[in-house]
Amino acid sequence: MHLHKYEKIWLTFGLGSLALFLVIIGFAAFWKGTHPMSHIETIDPQNVEAHDSFKPENLGLREVAEGKYTVNIVASAFNYDFGTDADGKPVKKIRVPKGSTVLFQITTKDVVHGFQVAGTNVNMMVEPGHVSRLETVMKNVGEFTVVCNEYCGIGHHQMFATVEVYE
Amino acid sequence: MMLKNVLFPKKDARLYMSFMHVTFASLLIGGLMGLLQTLSRSGEFQLPFGINYYTILTVHGVILGLVLTTFFIVGFQFALMGKTVGMSDKQRKWAWVAFWTMLVGTITAAITILVGQANVLYTFYAPLRAHAAFYIGLALVIVGSWIAVFVNFRQLYVWKKAHPGQKSPLLAFMVVINMAMWFIASLGVATSVLIQFIPWSLGYAATINVLLSRTLFWYFGHPLVYFWLLPAYMAWYAIIPKIIGGKLFSDSLARLSFILLLMFSIPVGFHHQLTEPGIDPTWKFIQVVLTFMVVIPTLMTAFSIFATFETTGRRKGHKGLFGWFKHLPWKDVRFLAPFIGMVAFIPGGAGGIVNASHQMNTLIHNTIWVTGHFHLTVATTVILTYFGIAYWLVPHLTGRRLTPRLNKLGIIQTIIWTVGMTIMSTSMHIQGLLGGPRRSNFSNYAGGAQVDTWISYQIAQAVGGTILFIGIILMIYIFIQLAFFAPRGVQEFPIAEEEVDAEPTPKILENWYLWIGITVALILFAYTIPVIDILKHSPPGSLPFDWPIGR
Numbered sequence: 001m002h003l004h005k006y007e008k009i010w011l012t013f014g015l016g017s018l019a020l021f022l023v024i025i026g027f028a029a030f031w032k033g034t035h036p037m038s039h040i041e042t043i044d045p046q047n048v049e050a051h052d053s054f055k056p057e058n059l060g061l062r063e064v065a066e067g068k069y070t071v072n073i074v075a076s077a078f079n080y081d082f083g084t085d086a087d088g089k090p091v092k093k094i095r096v097p098k099g100s101t102v103l104f105q106i107t108t109k110d111v112v113h114g115f116q117v118a119g120t121n122v123n124m125m126v127e128p129g130h131v132s133r134l135e136t137v138m139k140n141v142g143e144f145t146v147v148c149n150e151y152c153g154i155g156h157h158q159m160f161a162t163v164e165v166y167e
Numbered sequence: 168m169m170l171k172n173v174l175f176p177k178k179d180a181r182l183y184m185s186f187m188h189v190t191f192a193s194l195l196i197g198g199l200m201g202l203l204q205t206l207s208r209s210g211e212f213q214l215p216f217g218i219n220y221y222t223i224l225t226v227h228g229v230i231l232g233l234v235l236t237t238f239f240i241v242g243f244q245f246a247l248m249g250k251t252v253g254m255s256d257k258q259r260k261w262a263w264v265a266f267w268t269m270l271v272g273t274i275t276a277a278i279t280i281l282v283g284q285a286n287v288l289y290t291f292y293a294p295l296r297a298h299a300a301f302y303i304g305l306a307l308v309i310v311g312s313w314i315a316v317f318v319n320f321r322q323l324y325v326w327k328k329a330h331p332g333q334k335s336p337l338l339a340f341m342v343v344i345n346m347a348m349w350f351i352a353s354l355g356v357a358t359s360v361l362i363q364f365i366p367w368s369l370g371y372a373a374t375i376n377v378l379l380s381r382t383l384f385w386y387f388g389h390p391l392v393y394f395w396l397l398p399a400y401m402a403w404y405a406i407i408p409k410i411i412g413g414k415l416f417s418d419s420l421a422r423l424s425f426i427l428l429l430m431f432s433i434p435v436g437f438h439h440q441l442t443e444p445g446i447d448p449t450w451k452f453i454q455v456v457l458t459f460m461v462v463i464p465t466l467m468t469a470f471s472i473f474a475t476f477e478t479t480g481r482r483k484g485h486k487g488l489f490g491w492f493k494h495l496p497w498k499d500v501r502f503l504a505p506f507i508g509m510v511a512f513i514p515g516g517a518g519g520i521v522n523a524s525h526q527m528n529t530l531i532h533n534t535i536w537v538t539g540h541f542h543l544t545v546a547t548t549v550i551l552t553y554f555g556i557a558y559w560l561v562p563h564l565t566g567r568r569l570t571p572r573l574n575k576l577g578i579i580q581t582i583i584w585t586v587g588m589t590i591m592s593t594s595m596h597i598q599g600l601l602g603g604p605r606r607s608n609f610s611n612y613a614g615g616a617q618v619d620t621w622i623s624y625q626i627a628q629a630v631g632g633t634i635l636f637i638g639i640i641l642m643i644y645i646f647i648q649l650a651f652f653a654p655r656g657v658q659e660f661p662i663a664e665e666e667v668d669a670e671p672t673p674k675i676l677e678n679w680y681l682w683i684g685i686t687v688a689l690i691l692f693a694y695t696i697p698v699i700d701i702l703k704h705s706p707p708g709s710l711p712f713d714w715p716i717g718r
Contacts (some may be wrong), residue, residue, distance in 0.1 A: 001423070002419075003420075007467075010466065011463070014463070014466040015462075015463065018459060021459070022459060025452075025455070025524055025526060026452065026456075028525075028526055030452075034525075034526050035448035035452070035526075036441040036442055036451060036525060036526065036528065036529055037442065038444060038445070038448040038451065040444070040445055040447065041444070042706035044707045045709060077712070077714075093613070110715070111295050111712050111715055112295075112377065114533050116533070118602025118603070118604075118617060119601070121529055123529050123532050124442050124444070125443045125444065125533075127378060127443060128706070128709045129445075129705070129706025129709065130378070130443075132444040133444070143616075143617065145602070145612050145617050145618060147602070147607075149532075149534065149604035149605065150533055151288050151290075151606045151607075152295075153295065153712075153716050154220075154715065154717045155715070156606070156607055156608070157607040157609070158610060160613055161613070162615075
């Protein structure tokens with residue numbers, strides 16, 4: 001089969017850049033550990049409280065070490081459960097200092113949800129029977145909207161919270 | 168052999184036109200839903216009569232993504248097969264069975280959605296449960312399309328038997344590739360619907376394996392977009408060269424690129440599931456690499472198209488570095504609309520590279536960036552090429568002509584579409600980069616600067632959406648004119664011929680066992696181990712949920 005000379009040049013250049021591109025994302029994934037989140041940890045969706053992280057008293061923000069935080073969340077249509085504050089009211093906003101390392105752990109009691117802290121790299125699917133987990137360093141100060149970005153029903157757009165990063 | 172100026176027999180034309188009628192009726196209904204969505208999400212308007220935003224979102228996705236595309240493709244491909252290899256009476260009868268099966272399925276699903284029993288969007292992710300009629304309707308659309316698949320296979324088989332030793336006509340070869348891909352891919356979603364969703368929605372199975380259902384859906388969901396794209400590629404390779412007065416660039420390269428698309432469009436579904444918790448990241452990466460193999464046929468296609476443009480222009484005597492470009496038939500809508508489609512594929516493809524990238528995906532997953540992306544690819548590249556085909560196919564079928572006035576309206580339509588889509592898609596891309604979610608009704612969330620920025624882009628989307636709807640009205644007007652009122656005559660069915668001195672096409676390119684064998688092997692490689700993992704590590708299944716979708 002005949003290939004025109006220019007087409008050979010074009011395809012060589014194209015395939016070369018493709019190979020380079022794949023090497024870069026492969027290097028980042030396998031050597032730098034930037035795989036998208038996949039923990040393959042399962043949970044009974046009808047009994048999430050059986051898991052230590054999702055017991056009602058363990059929900060919400062906790063400082064686990066100097067500058068290191070864990071946030072446990074249970075999603076359900078159409079709410080993120082971050083636990084309750086001192087007055088027994090549901091927490092809708094969590095605050096962490098700039099530069100802290102935050103591990104988000106979330107699961108769902110009912111349907112599929114999303115969990116995105118808009119403006120950061122925290123973006124996960126939340127599926128019944130699985131635990132989603134992502135650790136990030138909060139480098140920028142500001143208020144970040146937490147949105148459910150996977151359709152979960154007719155109240156989907158009312159499912160939100162806020163993460164505030166302060167100086 | 169190719170009777171491009173001879174009209175089809177009436178009974179054939181009627182069959183192909185039936186598919187076109189459903190296509191353009193879907194365009195009007197689905198487009199109206201799109202308009203209502205952008206207006207509603209701007210926050211400036213409320214949907215009347217208590218209509219739910221997610222009902223119209225489901226209608227929009229199902230009617231445009233599944234119904235319009237499938238009906239257009241099946242109808243167009245029947246016309247291509249009829250023109251190149253012919254259709255027997257028996258085949259026509261089965262083609263009608265395909266049409267009616269698909270139509271009954273469509274109407275069943277549409278009614279279920281409209282009465283509010285299926286607010287599950289076109290991806291129908293479990294464990295949200297729609298009424299069983301929704302899943303049964305979708306299954307019928309797919310089964311109907313399978314009948315079309317086997318009629319197309321049969322058409323080429325009969326032709327080959329009658330023409331021993333001859334290579335198949337290029338367009339017939341391309342149709343069979345596309346249908347082979349569609350059949351192999353839709354087995355995934357059909358399995359999920361028949362074995363998982365229908366028994367579970369009827370209450371015969373208590374729970375459903377959510378991750379398995381999503382994996383089977385996306386095994387189908389990515390090849391679905393290539394199923395939309397390949398008919399556009401058929402037009403770019405084998406029809407546009409004729410429209411601009413040129414010849415086929417290379418029969419062999421066109422076939423090779425279709426074979427590569429067949430092989431690399433299916434074992435790639437995990438790139439839609441990169442942020443899901445239950446799939447091993449190494450297998451995600453392997454499918455990411457396989458996804459990017461489509462770069463090869465895409466680059467080959469881009470080269471062929473522009474080489475055809477330049478060769479044709481130079482042969483006509485246009486001088487200078489860009490003389491051939493300046494003298495392309497810009498005033499011929501049959502060329503202009505697909506050409507703008509090709510241009511839109513450059514940012515569309517670039518955005519696709521971001522989406523499928525192992526890590527960058529996290530930034531844009533489920534943001535409205537993705538909606539902006541596929542409104543460039545399917546709603547510009549693909550649909551403008553389909554419109555470009557309809558401008559000559561519809562009058563060819565109805566025995567009418569694309570008059571200069573209708574051609575001019577078509578050019579105006581193309582420009583309106585381009586302007587509207589540029590505004591809408593660009594603002595979707597930017598809002599997505601800023602974290603704005605897709606598939607969501609208007610919401611202020613917790614308020615604040617971030618949300619205010621999103622809303623300003625949503626207003627831009629409403630402006631773009633309104634312009635696009637004007638484009639749809641104009642397109643419907645043109646279609647009605649071409650179908651019923653344009654002056655009688657013979658509109659050419661343009662099929663490009665090979666150069667007189669073209670090299671012979673290698674026989675191996677028609678070795679179906681080889682190419683389908685490699686395709687199946689790649690699928691087994693990419694999916695066997697991860698699917699076994701998914702089954703072995705399944706969590707307890709999910710009960711159905713009706714109340715979140717308002718049932």
